[in-house]
Amino acid sequence: MRIALLSDTHGFIDPHTLNYLHDVDEIWHAGDIGNKEILDQLNQIKPTKAVFGNIDSGELLYNLPEYIFMEINSCKILMIHIAGKMGTYNKKTNQLITQYKPDILICGHSHILKVAFDAAKNLLYMNPGAAGNHGFHQEKTMLKFEINNKKPENLFLIKLGTRGK
Numbered sequence: 001m002r003i004a005l006l007s008d009t010h011g012f013i014d015p016h017t018l019n020y021l022h023d024v025d026e027i028w029h030a031g032d033i034g035n036k037e038i039l040d041q042l043n044q045i046k047p048t049k050a051v052f053g054n055i056d057s058g059e060l061l062y063n064l065p066e067y068i069f070m071e072i073n074s075c076k077i078l079m080i081h082i083a084g085k086m087g088t089y090n091k092k093t094n095q096l097i098t099q100y101k102p103d104i105l106i107c108g109h110s111h112i113l114k115v116a117f118d119a120a121k122n123l124l125y126m127n128p129g130a131a132g133n134h135g136f137h138q139e140k141t142m143l144k145f146e147i148n149n150k151k152p153e154n155l156f157l158i159k160l161g162t163r164g165k
Contacts, residue, residue: 001025001148002023003145004143005145006131007031007128008132009132010133012034013042014160017131017160020160024144029048030053033053035060049070051065052064067079075104075150077103080092083125086125093107097123103124104123104124106128107126108127108130110127115127132163138163140161140163141157142158144158
């Protein structure tokens with residue numbers, strides 16, 4: 001299973017970014033989508049799983065879950081927009097980690113690209129950074145990876161250019 005992971009588009013997705021989405025099986029969006037049109041664009045390319053973020057409202061808030069737990073190739077994945085800082089997760093995320101025991105925790109919100117193993121929780125923490133123009137990040141980023149044999153493999157960072165350009 002090949003995945004494209006993005007977050008924090010905030011109502012903008014560069015057409016250049018869409019070129020990176022055609023060779024995956026699914027697109028995952030970790031929240032702060034911004035508007036339904038972004039989600040519609042992504043779904044036209046590949047099936048898209050998404051959670052709502054703190055700036056999402058209206059139809060997105062009504063139709064998207066706060067979090068998604070899924071199991072793919074025996075790998076347990078939890079996706080939520082606001083997880084808190086790695087290692088000191090917020091109360092909701094800690095409850096979900098205890099409940100589901102994910103192998104991978106995916107989040108957004110911080111606009112800070114980070115992929116690291118959290119030994120205390122025995123999970124891989126993945127935040128793709130921000131793919132949109134709104135925020136303090138300097139460079140737009142996303143991740144692509146595969147899930148094979150119960151683990152993520154072939155992880156790639158994709159730099160999408162300078163924010164605002």
